[in-house]
Amino acid sequence: MATFKTLLETGRPLILHGALGTELENRGYDISGSLWSAKYLIEDPQAIKDIHKDYIRAGADIVTTSSYQATVPGLAQAGIDREEAEQLIRLTVALAKEARDEVWAELSEEDRSNRTWPLISGDIGPYAAFLADGSEYTGDYKEISLEELKDFHRPRIALLLEEEVDLLALETIPSALEVQALLELLAEEFPTVEAYMSFTTQDGQTLSDGTPVAQVTKPVASSQQVLALGVNCSQPDKVSPFLVAIAEQTDKPLVTYPNSGEIYDGATQTWHSSPDTSHSLTENTQTWIRQGAQVVGGCCRTRPADIAALSQQIKR
Numbered sequence: 001m002a003t004f005k006t007l008l009e010t011g012r013p014l015i016l017h018g019a020l021g022t023e024l025e026n027r028g029y030d031i032s033g034s035l036w037s038a039k040y041l042i043e044d045p046q047a048i049k050d051i052h053k054d055y056i057r058a059g060a061d062i063v064t065t066s067s068y069q070a071t072v073p074g075l076a077q078a079g080i081d082r083e084e085a086e087q088l089i090r091l092t093v094a095l096a097k098e099a100r101d102e103v104w105a106e107l108s109e110e111d112r113s114n115r116t117w118p119l120i121s122g123d124i125g126p127y128a129a130f131l132a133d134g135s136e137y138t139g140d141y142k143e144i145s146l147e148e149l150k151d152f153h154r155p156r157i158a159l160l161l162e163e164e165v166d167l168l169a170l171e172t173i174p175s176a177l178e179v180q181a182l183l184e185l186l187a188e189e190f191p192t193v194e195a196y197m198s199f200t201t202q203d204g205q206t207l208s209d210g211t212p213v214a215q216v217t218k219p220v221a222s223s224q225q226v227l228a229l230g231v232n233c234s235q236p237d238k239v240s241p242f243l244v245a246i247a248e249q250t251d252k253p254l255v256t257y258p259n260s261g262e263i264y265d266g267a268t269q270t271w272h273s274s275p276d277t278s279h280s281l282t283e284n285t286q287t288w289i290r291q292g293a294q295v296v297g298g299c300c301r302t303r304p305a306d307i308a309a310l311s312q313q314i315k316r
Helices: 004-009 021-026 036-043 045-058 072-077 082-106 109-113 127-131 146-162 176-189 213-222 236-247 281-290 304-315
Strands: 062-064 119-124 167-173 195-199 226-232 254-257 263-265 270-272 293-296
Touching: 004 226, 021 036, 021 045, 036 045, 036 082, 045 062, 045 082, 045 304, 062 082, 062 167, 072 082, 072 127, 072 146, 082 119, 082 146, 119 146, 127 146, 146 167, 146 176, 167 176, 167 226, 176 195, 176 213, 195 254, 213 226, 213 236, 226 236, 226 293, 236 254, 236 281, 254 281, 281 293, 281 304
Parallel strands: 062 119, 119 167, 167 195, 195 226, 226 254, 254 293
Antiparallel strands: 263 270
């Protein structure tokens, strides 16, 4: 069975699973509160599995688990004890695998022969997701140390790997310190796992915390485990300059999955302003592929139809 590394070596684009939380919202679910989409691991896990299935039907090659907001500390704050919290994190993998297996069973032999067996990617969202204050877009973590960030990420990574995800998605990372923590944690404690890492940017030149792209690209480029890197949940018009800055430091495959271009208000947990409709996700992605993007998709406020259109065009 193909691994993330072997799929990257083919050189062909890989289509990512799209937004989960905002897709739940589009389907009428209330995602307010600190747990955001993770509360439906408790209240309605079938809703999460249904979204996974829709993205796989749309052509996703990588199915991202619903663990972005599901952390042991975050679930504890919601009154959930450690044993149940760990079971909920494990559940995120089961739901993704069940969705993959069920959709695969629906496909004809011809359809299967034209597709890659979807990989399961364990979603490692940033410390900002636990804060639930929109700091994915500022990187403002105030007082937290490198070791505290490692302690935060360690349990979820271990649980996802015990459930045998195929790779990790280290995504929406806004802070250079968090980049360092994740790279050291993988190298020191999880040395066999493959991953990709994607950052957030507000200006196309720096991480959200203001760190120049080159400063974080160099250590990521030297990692033997992070096989691709790029940008997610950032405005589409910031992606191309960010990719240029990364490509000056490494020839690793690039990752792109922007949001719709709207602005997130962490205080009210709402999106504001109009989405960027100057180009479709597919049109933008074709440009980014020419810049070296190989792992591509959409993040917040993009939907299964967007992934289907992207998949049809790219795979054609």
